[in-house]
Amino acid sequence: MKSRNRINLFQQAAESAGAVVYHCQDVNDAAAYIAEHAGGALLYAPNDSLEQLGFSPALSRSEVSLLEMTSRLDAADAVAGLTGSNYGLAETGTVVIDSTAELVRLASTLPERHFVVLDPQAILLGQQEAGQALRDLQHQQPADYLSYITGPSRTADIERVLTIGVHGPCELYILLLSAVAQPEKGVSS
Amino acid sequence: MSKTRTQQYKQDVNEALNTSRLNDALHRFGDAYLEARQRAxxxxxxxxxxxxxxxxxxxxxxxxxxxxxxxxxxxxxxxxxxxxxxxxxxxxxxxxxxxxxxxxxxxxxxxxxxxxxxxxxxxxxxxxxxxxxxxxxxxxxxxxxxxxxxxxxxxxxxxxxxxxxxxxxxxxxxxxxxxxxxxxxxxxxxxxxxxxxxxxxxxxxxxxxxxxxxxxxxxxxxxxxxxxxxxxxxxxxxxxxxxxxxxxxxxxxxxxxxxxxxxxxxxxxxxxxxxxxxxxxxxxxxxxxxDNGREKLAESKTCKDALRCVRCGACANVCPVYQSVGGHVFGHTYIGAIGIILTAFYDGLDKAAELVKACIGCRACVSVCPSKIDLEEIILQLRQQVQEEEGMGLGKSLLFRKVMRNRRLFHALLRSGAKLQKPVTGGSRTIRHLPLFFSSLTEWRSLPALAPEPLRDLMPKQQQKIGRQRYRVALFGGCSSDFIYPELGLDLLKVLNHFGVEVYFPEKQNCCGIPALYSGDRETAQEMARQNVAALLEDQPDYVLTTCPTCTMSLQRDSVELLAGEPQFHAQAQQLASITYDVSRFLHDVLQVDISQLKTLPGDDGDPLKVTYHDSCHLKRGAGVWQQPRQLLQNSGHEVVEMSHADRCCGFGGSYSFTGHPDIANAILADKLNDIKHSGVQCVAMDCPGCMMQIGGGLDHAGSPVRTAHTITLLAETLE
Structure with a gap:
């Protein structure tokens, strides 16, 4: 499947799972988008790839307020989180995030909004291609915590009524931005 | 001990059946689930x-x-x-x-x-x-x-x-x-x-x-x-x-x-x-x-497939019993069909004993299981174990062991039953009220009476008019066709003769053995299988036909399994399985008849008769037959209207609706009658005498004008 079709398929599936997909022109556009939608303190979980893209300076140039942390539990005060990701899965609109670094987990579990940067070139078709990708990520480290995220947190536990945002983020924003790094190096490692 | 437990369980069942808010919610869930699953x-x-x-x-x-x-x-x-x-x-x-x-x-x-x-x-x-x-x-x-x-x-x-x-x-x-x-x-x-x-x-x-x-x-x-x-x-x-x-x-x-x-x-x-x-x-x-019982389960020859389970819960979602009573009654820690099996191994057979008897055996769970577990078959095996440990009650035990294994005695009793029932039936073919302590059996459905003359006596008197003969087939009546609805056999004869098939009735055939097997009496079922294999193959028919899908399943699947350890019978059982067909599939797949040459009988209003088709559990999910009868009905000029939940169980389940759990059977029947009513038809067709008894009895009791008919009867009516 052509890369463009794959991106379209990904976007369709992600949106039908309740995510917002935004095509960023560049890192400043991404930072401005985050500033506009964060709604409060942002917990930024940096990694090499995001840094190479220039997220730190772009965020400080933008209006967003970054969360100052003195202990890990301060993460609970974040209103929004920003992480990278390693792959997308087009068939389900899933982002695959190496979440071994604890900050990535804190930024993607506690806040109400989660912004995740995805390189459109790293979108795979589906579960059949995911196996090798997951194994590649696992070979890079002695222990790991890998996450599939598809849309916001949801529940139907009361009278089967679908309700968005129970324990995890209520809003998921996927920012498509071409990376400088190779996906297997990890946009988030 | 087990008696108190059974009484307590029936009480729980009744309480749950009376909680209409729960039942409604589970029914709505079941419908929404099927749609979402199909899309997914x-x-x-x-x-x-x-x-x-x-x-x-x-x-x-x-x-x-x-x-x-x-x-x-x-x-x-x-x-x-x-x-x-x-x-x-x-x-x-x-x-x-x-x-x-x-x-x-x-x-x-x-x-x-x-x-x-x-x-x-x-x-x-x-x-x-x-x-x-x-x-x-x-x-x-x-x-x-x-x-x-x-x-x-x-x-x-x-x-x-x-x-x-x-x-x-x-x-x-x-x-x-x-x-x-x-x-x-x-x-x-x-x-x-x-x-x-x-x-x-x-x-x-x-x-x-x-x-x-x-x-x-x-x-x-x-x-x-x-x-x-x-x-x-x-x-x-x-x-x-x-x-x-x-x-x-x-x-x-x-x-x-x-x-x-x-x-x-x-x-x-x-x-x-x-x-x-x-x-x-x-x-x-x-x-x-x-571990906690998993290794024991892995070692169980008959139940080990349950370890394939991925815990999706689908077996409960589609289960008519679960939808009627909920998971607190139809489950222990784990619920639904898989729950019954796991309970037996993780908590002990005693905790699962009532649950294995509450399964109606409709195989809806089997059709959606993502690990292809034959849940119904495993539950059957467990039921047998419960019976072995607790006994099945003297009455049933006597009936199976002493009566049904002795075909002559069994049939003699049925014949005298046909004479003795007169005071109740008044000579009609329907029992609407039973006296005294049997009365609960006809509270929610009428029951068919035993026919005055069984099929086995009627068959030899029939004149067979066959043009160019294509096949010679043996008819396996099954008890309900033989003694309650003998007209099904006669209708079959009429239709098959028309298409060049000679039909004969092997006299030594006995009950198919399912009632014994489902009640946990494997030995009696084995004896029936031996008798039937011998009786049906004796005159070397081209095919063996039935009008009852439960009998079909018994001859096709259970006999082979039951006789697996007996070399002299096993090969014969396999041969019998390979030539056994229900009549709709035989007409459609084997004879490939051009049914449109039959004359079409219009309904009262002159338009084609509006028919809805009820899928019998054992026909659709046992034999995989569901398109053929619809095709036959449609091609013979009937207007086939699909009702909702056409393949949902009608609640019959053999002895389940008489002595097992008549209250649950009644609740499941009520759902079916409701679906039939909403389809707006004049007739509901099916391929199973058990379903005819349940649905026909329910419609009669409710005073509904909708007629219940076997597909073969509707086809026979289109012949001059």
Missing amino acids: FAELDFEQLRTDIAEMKDRVLTSRASLREQFIREARAAGATVFLAADAEEANRYITDLAKANCVRKVVKSKSMVSEEIHLNKALENAGVQAVETDLGEWIIQLANQRPSHMVMPAIHMFRDQVAELFSAETGKTESDDIKHLVDVARRQLRREYLDADMGISGANFAIADSGTFGLVTNEGNARLVTTLPKIHVALIGMEKLVPTMDDALKIIQVLPRNATGQAITSYVTWIRGAVPCGDVNKELHIVLL
Whole structure:
């Protein structure tokens, strides 16, 4: 499947799972988008790839307020989180995030909004291609915590009524931005 | 002992049947589930996927010891501590000791059916540790001090007002029953618990042997918090969750969420391998691998397939018994069809005894199982074990052993029954009221009377007019066709003669054996199988035909299995199986008749007769026949109108609706009658005398003008 079709398929599936997909022109556009939608303190979980893209300076140039942390539990005060990701899965609109670094987990579990940067070139078709990708990520480290995220947190536990945002983020924003790094190096490692 | 238990269970059943709010909710859920599931699988080959999963799980079963070793080795290499727990007590002791050693005061838990199975919360409480459930449904259940009534949606039996009441008690304020608000309350209340807890406990959906990884498939995000925030993480995993590789787990992921909730994938899938960073140190990860009856299940020749289960809960979602009484009655810790089987092995046969008898045997669960488990067959085996241990009651036992095995005696009794019933029937073919203590049997449906002359006496008197003869077939009447609806055999004769087929009735045929088998009397069923194999093959027919799909299933499947250990009969049973057909499939697939040459009989209004087709459980899900009768009816000029839930059980289930659970049978029938009514037809067609008895009796009792007819009868009527 052509890369463009794959991106379209990904976007369709992600949106039908309740995510917002935004095509960023560049890192400043991404930072401005985050500033506009964060709604409060942002917990930024940096990694090499995001840094190479220039997220730190772009965020400080933008209006967003970054969360100052003195202990890990301060993460609970974040209103929004920003992480990278390693792959997308087009068939389900899933982002695959190496979440071994604890900050990535804190930024993607506690806040109400989660912004995740995805390189459109790293979108795979589906579960059949995911196996090798997951194994590649696992070979890079002695222990790991890998996450599939598809849309916001949801529940139907009361009278089967679908309700968005129970324990995890209520809003998921996927920012498509071409990376400088190779996906297997990890946009988030 | 077992009598008191049975009485108590029937009382629970009655209470549940009278809770209309629960029944309505479960019926609506069942409908929504089927639609969502169908959409989710639209572009996938479910049959292929489930075949692959079943094969993979069978390989796991064979090599479980080495896979377990591999998983443990890899997980340890990644920094996890692994403990093998033989039973609930060992698992609980390990976890409570760990909590005490680390001065844990509070534990947050994400959803784990295994922890329900071993009653971990109770053990923690006894050890002075507070356990907080964080899955919304589990938290509701915990606050209500109940147990889950569904494996995927634990609080499906509760309603918003009840939840609001529980939450109000928790927050000390009056919480409104708006669902979004209630979800917010849970988010707020539980947020503090994750941050305060010293230990997180999760379950797992897979344990991947070649990397020591385990996977969690979730929607709410609580499992991610439980496995991230506290410094200690305990993953409680049943041995059956082992899979060889990541690719095997991904295969299950393609099916599990689709089959559980109709989602292509859940919001989160989390893969954890080893001790990951937690603050400045690494997290302390403990994996508790639990046996607790699983090894015993693996060793059980007849039940081991149950270990293929991936816990999607679909077997409950489609179960008419579950929809009628809910998971607290039709389940123990685990609910639905798989729950019955697991209960027998994890909690003991005694705890499962009533449940195995409450299954109506409709095979709806088998058709949606993503691991291709023949749940009904396994439940049947367990029922037999229960009967062996507890006996089946003197009356039934005498009937099967002394009467039915002796064909002449059995048939003589049926003949005298036909004469003795006159005071009740007044000579008509329907019994509307039974006297005295039998009266409950006709409270909700009429019963057919025994025919004045059985098919076996009528058949030899028939003149067969056959043009160019194509085949000579033996008719297997089955008890209900033989003694209650002999006209079915005559209709079959008429239609088949028309198409060049000679029909004869082997006189020595006996009951197919299903009533005995389903009541747990395997020996009698074996004796019937021997008698029938000999009787039906004696005159070397080209085919053996039936008008009853239960008989078909018995001859095609059960006889072969029942006689597997008897070389002299087994080959014959296989031969018989290969030439046995129900009449609709025979007409459509073998004769490939051009039915349009039959004359069409219009309905009263001159238009084609409007017919809806009811799929009998054993015909559609036993023999895989459902298109053929519709095609035959349509081609013979009937207007076939689909009703809702056409393939849902009618609630007959043989003795289930007489002595087993007539109240549940009545509830299931009511659903069917409702669907028939809404289809707006003049006639409901089917291919099963059992269904005719149930549906026909129900329609008659309700004074409905809708006629009940066997497909072969409608076809015979179109012949001049």
